[in-house]
Amino acid sequence: MPRLALLQSATFPSKEESMAHHLDLIRRAAAKGAQIVVTQELFLTPYFCTVEDTALFDLADILPGPITNELAAVARECGIVLIASLFEHRGPGLYHNTAAVFDADGTLLGLYRKNHIPQDPGFEEKFYFTPGDSGYPVWDTRFGKIGVLICWDQWYPEAARLMALAGAQVLIYPTAIGWLPSEKEELGKAQHCAWETVQRGHAVANGCFVAAVNRSGSHDGTEFWGQSFVANPYGEIVAKASVEHEETLLHDLEFSDVENFRRIWPFFRDRRIDTYQEITKRWRH
Numbered sequence: 001m002p003r004l005a006l007l008q009s010a011t012f013p014s015k016e017e018s019m020a021h022h023l024d025l026i027r028r029a030a031a032k033g034a035q036i037v038v039t040q041e042l043f044l045t046p047y048f049c050t051v052e053d054t055a056l057f058d059l060a061d062i063l064p065g066p067i068t069n070e071l072a073a074v075a076r077e078c079g080i081v082l083i084a085s086l087f088e089h090r091g092p093g094l095y096h097n098t099a100a101v102f103d104a105d106g107t108l109l110g111l112y113r114k115n116h117i118p119q120d121p122g123f124e125e126k127f128y129f130t131p132g133d134s135g136y137p138v139w140d141t142r143f144g145k146i147g148v149l150i151c152w153d154q155w156y157p158e159a160a161r162l163m164a165l166a167g168a169q170v171l172i173y174p175t176a177i178g179w180l181p182s183e184k185e186e187l188g189k190a191q192h193c194a195w196e197t198v199q200r201g202h203a204v205a206n207g208c209f210v211a212a213v214n215r216s217g218s219h220d221g222t223e224f225w226g227q228s229f230v231a232n233p234y235g236e237i238v239a240k241a242s243v244e245h246e247e248t249l250l251h252d253l254e255f256s257d258v259e260n261f262r263r264i265w266p267f268f269r270d271r272r273i274d275t276y277q278e279i280t281k282r283w284r285h
Helices: 015-031 054-059 066-078 151-155 157-165 181-206 256-264
Strands: 003-008 036-039 081-091 094-102 108-113 138-141 144-148 170-174 209-213 222-224 229-231 237-240 247-252
Touching: 003 015, 003 209, 015 036, 015 066, 015 247, 036 170, 036 209, 066 081, 066 094, 081 144, 081 170, 094 144, 108 138, 144 157, 151 170, 151 181, 157 170, 157 181, 170 181, 181 209, 181 229, 229 247, 237 247
Parallel strands: 003 036, 036 081, 144 170, 170 209
Antiparallel strands: 003 247, 081 094, 094 108, 138 144, 209 229, 229 237
């Protein structure tokens, strides 16, 4: 029964400050028994996608590289599986929103590149990120089979399903999502409800755990709504963080619950895969 730690944190002025702070959070989480530790989306930087600015591409790092070496060292030191969300400079003019996954011996198991890229006021991600081409891998780590998706990916049941079909016992979503001042009064409650509900639905439909780790605090007009959470295979929220505070959310994942749920509600058994061909079309008409 591995202990999961979600690092809900604020924004820092520099990458160096954020790295130092998060290394401390990682070590503190490990000292509390955490075996799987997850950062929020783009944890080294502010959520810079509020504007379109070519100078902000300089925030990206080459992966693997010095950043992943430092993270691998702390994973090895603490004996933890570490999932870190980073801004990747892959090649000239080519950038990704990427999660690096480290096993408990410090091995970099691989990179997941965010597949679904949003474009909204305050979330100008298509300007910065190329859609991922790493597919939907599931990482067989020392502490369980883990699927990692990133923020806007969390709205897509197809992505969750593909990872569950590949054996994921927990789906983990590093996230940076919040309210815009112009929308909060009218839509804020409904927006948060939708975000939480769709992910709880992924847990139920796939009979697995779901964990989302969000930012807290405000930056450049966006009020991040925090409320990182863990849902069990029934979609019940079994751990939840506050709205405004930095918090390390801990929860023990009983992976036998995944098998037990799937025996009682055998959705995988009853899938009519012979009838789903049109799911790969953009539109049915």
